[in-house]
Amino acid sequence: MIIATNVTKRFSKLTVLDNVSATCNKGQTISLIGPNGSGKTTFIKCLLGMVVPDSGFITFNQQNIAHNWLYRSNIGYMPQIGRYPENMTIAQVLDMMKDIRKHSAGPLDEELIQLFKLDGMMNKRMGTLSGGTRQKVSASLAFLFNPDVLILDEPTAGLDPLSTEILKDKIRKEKQQGKLVLITSHILSDLDDIVTEVIYMEEGKLRFHKSLTQLQEDTGENKLSRAIAHVMAAAK
């Protein structure tokens, strides 16, 4: 569904992405793992066209995404740090997004808005929200349009345990509907039971891309966090 081929990105002298190639297919739940600054977020931003790669290309459903914008209507994106116009209220942001995306195919998925109890504070301004509430808004927006692909950048950072569970349940639900879910997260224990594939990145390079079962076999560890720790230790 998404195929990245030899994507390279430099910010002045720093090479953030170094020849990254990856294939992501429908129905998979892929976890992007790697130390801080390994290029996970930049890779995600490349997929969304927010960062333009220096070389290499990315295709979405066999179409090159460069100079293309319509493909983004199939993606729900939850940024690491959700930044919204400070003056707008939650309701206004939601209305604006609905207005802009001209949603036509099927009903809106407002389940998360209800589960996160956002409808009670629709008139609060974005500038006054706490980090966690902002994450809830970001998550609700990502799922709102029933997209085929969900890209979640650190979805559970800043969420309380209860909300984390709600979000994980929601991800599981979407996964069962055969959607492609891309998650980056530091909190590996969150991912154990959701993830089917693991992409491990380090210093802008893609170290490996394996299925979870394969990784468990290779490392002899059952838990994802232990397996990754094993890989990181072996690399040193």
Add this chain to the structure above:
Amino acid sequence: MKKIIKYVLLDLLRNRIIIAFTVFLAVISFSVFNLEDNPSKGILSLLNLVLIIVPLVSIVFSTIYVYNAAEFIELLVSQPLRRVNIWLSIFTGLASSMCVAFLVGCGLPVLIYAPTDVGLMMTAMGLLLTIVFVSIALLASVLTRDKAKGIGVAILLWFYFTLIFDGIVLFLLFQFMDYPMEKPMVVFSCLNPVDLARILILLKLDISALMGATSAIFSNFFGNQWGMAATVLIMIAWAFTPLWWSVRKFNRKDL
């Protein structure tokens, strides 16, 4: 695209700075016309407002607005929208609201108290200058990532167009005093939209005779209809070249 313009305009309205700017312009314009008996003297006093304050506010406000809208732009870019449309909508929103502010604050009093050729010309030039400086502001803000640097660049550009450029022209004039400089002066003035606007307004006023020999050449060139049309075209080019360049830059910008 219409929808994005709508949200940009809503955001600008909530901002209130534009409304304050309108009131400021209106207060100055009305008081100038009420202080002077002769409306063309009033126009002369307003000339500096149009040539200096309007470009300054347009460029500084637009630059700051674009930096403050960084979150909004980031949000839009991750949506199924063309980048060109996002950028042009921001330009349209900013330019149209600044133009309305100028039209209400300055154009209206001018057209009430001095509905002459000069008044019309000044209103038209004010509008064009507003658009030119909004577009330069967009270029300045897309070229620099750092907010403080971007605003600094915007203020420097304003300085350049209103003061430094005239200094350079004067310097050249003195250096080449022995040569006929009238024709090169026409070319020089095309390099600065503020100068162009000033010349066009002054030529409509009677005092253009005070400018001496250069004025004769100027009225020969700018005074007739073709010259006027050419100047307006140059002004429009001044508005759209920076905009076009900023669109190209924004298309490749990493957010």
